[in-house]
Amino acid sequence: MGRIVVDVMPKPEILDPQGKAVAGALPRLGLSGFVSVRQGKRFELEVDGEVDDAALQQARQAAETLLSNPVIENVVRVAALDDSGSL
Template sequence: MGHVVIDVMPKTEILDPQGQAIAGALPRLGIDQFADVRQGKRFVLAVDGDVTQEHLAQARAAAEKMLSNPVIEDVVSVRVLEADGR
């Protein structure tokens, strides 16, 4: 069984309140090396067999039509999930 990973992020010009909340909380945990945080969404789609270029194209279409809001979000990645989880 193969898997396709889709990453969706808020557009850079869109306010990201969840990212801001995380950025504000990190220093309270002693983690202060990060200048900014953006929170997005990740989808994992399973396919029977190996992932093909057709699967990737269909996943991108699904991402652009249903899994993201093109007004405020960008589909930043559609890729095969490798066996090691990357």
């Protein structure tokens, strides 16, 4: 079984209230040096067999038509995961 990861982020011009809340909480937790935070979505798709170009193409199509809202989000990555879960 192969796995594909899809990362989706809000477009830069879209407000991100969840990211702003996290950015505000970081200094209160003693974690400084972060200028801003944007929160996105990550999907892991498991495929039957190996991840090949056709599976990646189908994952990209799913990302662009179902997993993201193209009006307010960008698909930033569609990539195969290795057995250890690394890209």
